[in-house]
Amino acid sequence: MSADKNFAFFSEIVSLPNAAHEEQLSLGLENWAEKAASDPELDMFAQQLGKSVEGSALLAALFGNSPFLSQCLIKEANFFKLLITEGSEAAYTAIFERIDAEASADVDEVTIMSVLRSAKRQIALLTAICDIGGAWPLPQITKTLSDFASEAVNRCVGHLLFKAHEKGELSLPFPEEPTRDCGLIILGMGKLGAYELNYSSDIDLIVLFDRDKVNYTGRKFMEDFFLRLTKSMIRMMQERTKDGYVFRTDLRLRPDPGATPLALPLAAAHTYYESQGQNWERAAMIKARPIAGDLMAGKEFIEFLRPFVWRKFLDFAAIADIQAIKSQIHTHKGFGEICLDGHNIKIGRGGIREIEFFCQTQQLIEGGRDLDLRTAGTQATLDALVDTGKTQPEVRDDLQKAYVFLRTLEHRLQMINDEQTQLLPSEPDELNALGIFMGYSDPAEFRSELEQTLNTVKGHYDRLFQFEKNEERTVGRLVFTGSENDPETLNSLAELGYQDTESICQLVREWHHGRYRATRTVRAQQLLTALMPTILEELSRTANPDAAFTRFDSFLRKLPAGVQLFSLFTAHPSLLKLVAKIMGMAPELADRLAGNPLLLDGVLSSDFMGPIPSREELEEELDQLLATARDFQDVLDISRRWLNDLKFQVGVQILDNIDHGNPLGPTTNAGNGLTLIAEVVMSRLLPKVEKELSDKHGSVPGGRFAVIAAGKLGSQEMTPRSDADLIFVYDLEQEDVETTGAKPISPGLYYTRLAQRFINGLSALTGEGYLYEVDMRLRPHGKAGPLALPLEGFNSYYMNDAWTWELLALTRARPIVGDESLLVDVQKELQTIIGQDRDPQTLSTDLLDMQERIYAANSGVSIWALKHHPGGLMDLEFICQYLKLKDCHKHPDILVPNTIEALSKLKEKDLIERSDADTLIDAMSFYLNLQGLIRLSLKDRIVTDEIPAALKDALAEAGNVESFEELNVKVEKTEQAVTRIFRKLIGEKPAEA
Helix, strand or coil, rough: CCCCCCCCCCCCCCCCCCCCCHHHHHHHHHHHHHHHHHHHHHHHHHHHHHHHHHHHHHHHHHHHHCCCHHHHHHHHHHHHHHHHHCCHHHHHHHHHHHHHHCCCCCHHHHHHHHHHHHHHHHHHHHHHHHHCCCCCCCHHHHHHHHHHHHHHHHHHHHHHHHHHHHHHHCCCCCCCCCCCCCCEEEEEEHHHCCCCCCCCCEEEEEEEECCCCECCCCCHHHHHCCCCCCHHHHHHHCCCCCCCCCCCCCCCCCCCCCCCEEEEEHHHHHHHHHHHCHHHHHHCCCCCCCEEEHHHHHHHHHHHHHHHHCCCCCCHHHHHHHHHHHHHCCCCCCCCCCCCCEEEEECCCCCCCHHHHHHHHHHHHCCCEEEEHHCCHHHHHHHHHHHCCCHHHHHHHHEEEEEEEEHHHHHHHHHHHHCCEECCCHHHHHHHHHHCCCCCCCHHHHHHHHHHHHHHHHHHHHHHHHHCCCCCCCCCCCCCCCCCCHHHHHHHHHCCCCCCCHHHHHHHHHHHHCCCCCCHHHHHHHHHHHHHHHHHHHHHCCCCHHHHHHHHHHHHHHHCCHHHHHHHHHHCCCHHHHHHHHHHHHHHHHHHHHHCHHHHHHHHHHHHHCCCHHHHHHHHHHHHHHCCCCHHHHHHHHHHHHHHHHHHHHHCCCCCCCCCCCCHHHHHHHHHHHHHHHHHHHHHHHHHHHHHHHHHHHHCCEEEEEEEEEEECCCCCCCCCCEEEEEEEEEEECCCCCCCCCCCHHHHHHHHHHHHHHHHHHHCCCCCCCCCEEECCCCCCHHHHCEEEEEHHHHHHHHHCCCCHHHHHHCEEEEEECCHHHHHHHHHHHHHHHHHCCCCHHHCCCCCCCCCCCCHCCCCCCCCCCCCCCCHHHHHHHHHHHHHHCCCCCHHHHHCHHHHHHHHHHHCCCCCHHHHHHHHHHHHHHHHHHHHHHHHHHHHCCCCCCCHHHHHHHHHHHCCCCHHHHHHHHHHHHHHHHHHHHHHHHHCCCCCC
């Protein structure tokens, strides 16, 4: 442009954009005129400026496009006058001369903060005008912003150090130059470190202090002092006052920011980068440089980092880690297309970050051997890549042109309202206005160049990394490096089904920072980086992705080491799928696994998915373990560990739908095994409990004790969450005796205490959990009855006083643990009690009354209330128990506790129609298989249509149908079939008149 001789800056201007907003322009000119009128010299300048073509164009470019720059111009009108009349170099010099003159270390804090904020406005105005007018190239603009940021931090730090010296907290070697040899190191990271600071950027810092160099004379700890100093520096920089702010300050690039203070001892930083530093931190350190404080010490630290950043030889694991980072950043779904409206020109496809990553990944791999690639600036690195033969010149030219275009666009975007944003406007009119601010008169031309630029970057980026698309992969962009949440990563996690995406990102960063023992080693972090997409995908396929992730985090937190497990996941993807399924669909199994990660070693054994061993094998195994017990507490812990590990194994088999060839299904098949391990552990626990009691009270002469199992334990239909329904009986040779110990007690009290201690032994919670919750409500007289009663009293109660419902429950009872001869006698008593000839009408009437009360208590329940819904599990069991009570006196061999076995016996004796028996057997196995999976996954919650798709699929598989919709139909039809048979065999409660 031509230059007015009175306005030196006009000779620097290349071109100016038009005004995009006429109303803003009119308002800006009005405010400018009002401001100028308050000062005669300024008014004369404003009039001359307005008469010149260049001046009018410049004011239009500022007032017509940026409210923020309009405010800066009005507030810094005299500085604007200096810039226009004397040129950019004079204006730049004036800013720093004023800082030197007015913001020395010995002035008060308020003054320094005010001077720096005014200077920031002037720098913002200077760089914006030089950018808009094309007076400065991009590197000069970003360097000016970076230099000012460094100067501002150094002024704040110098002031704080000087004041501390004055107070006697610190003895500085050169008080007149507070930062010289002070031992405080402040590193500029990211764009600040590379002299590439953008227009409205935060500044990323790392603050370190050298204990050996600092002469701390305060009364507290040195760490506390530097923490306070750092917080004060941050406040001086970013606190908003009437003058605005200087820079928002971010310290999250320091080592392990979630666990370390804002200011870190130099020795701790040395240790971290030597032992735990990650590849993404190596990439970040490429741009690091000392910007304030003790610059010499800072340079020495950068030199110390050289072997960490520039590794001469990369092992395959490190290269794989870098490739894994690339893989995290790339996407196969939802992020591959470029849409201009609302596009993120920093982290979106074809954006600035892809150009930076194009450079940094090659620097990490090649820079250890080639010193020419150890450059910080993006454009300089692109040149170096060409010089070293790593990149073709035309690729360099394309990316440099794109980098300048996108950074310029980023600056324009941020100049509008001084916002740290890289998001293009989503409204077409606003995007067109941005194009005008960029100097395009034709919106279509701007859009075309923008789209072409983004596609060019995307093309070169993809060709460098040569991603292979995996059609099965559903996860999009995943980036967990750095300290900020990547917006596209949050979107990817949301698309996978996660809700609390920000917390998940934070936890993954903690994993990568080595916060847990399992992720502290570099190798563990490398393996975990490569596994992250798969881990997140597998967890997302579970019933509740967020809950699954939380459980996996808890599991990871308790792992003593990670390399072995992560290697197992890598070598055995099916194991990771199984672990994800456990975390997402079986809370209790997940808790067990988190408490004992070594269980996974067993999962890989050849027999883990096989049937539970025989009783003899189980007894031998438990006996060997209990032989190491030092006391009764050890007995409790060992038995719990043994049983819960086996319950975990069975639970995993149910979850994985393994039935060992049993056509009745996995949970039905598991009932026998779970019952067996319960009997074995009780058979070993009872003698231990009795010994504890006899050590104090002795034994009962001629006394015998037995445990009767009822409920699911009695019928051998246990699930991993079943409790233990127990009844205790004893028998005496003579009545008037006492125990033989030092503190004799009566037999009744002895066996009551034995029962109570046995219950406690089963249900007490230790560090290894508990064995079983014990339910005693089925004992004679219920809650009001004694815990243990004589066999004669047991017989008398059931023969004379028991309700029909108690007799029905007794058909599933069987003696399991105790004195062998008493077990035989108890079985005979049960046969006698249940084998009485009973009136079928009385049984039917009583049973229908029970059913009515149950329906009333559970009215309106869903068909998925499998136990209590009409035609559900309770009705089915009633049918079997009713037939056993009705016909056992004629056919004693039908008295078997297990429902399916009993139905088979009834079928053999033609006591029930064969088709009805088959229907009930199928229904029983159907209910049990669903119930086992539901209790593993939902505990006590009911299935609804809102459960996640993964659980619906698993339930459909357990129910042997194709879909959850079909399963709903099958449940309803099964309940209707059971109801039909119930009414046919037992009857129906007549409706009230």
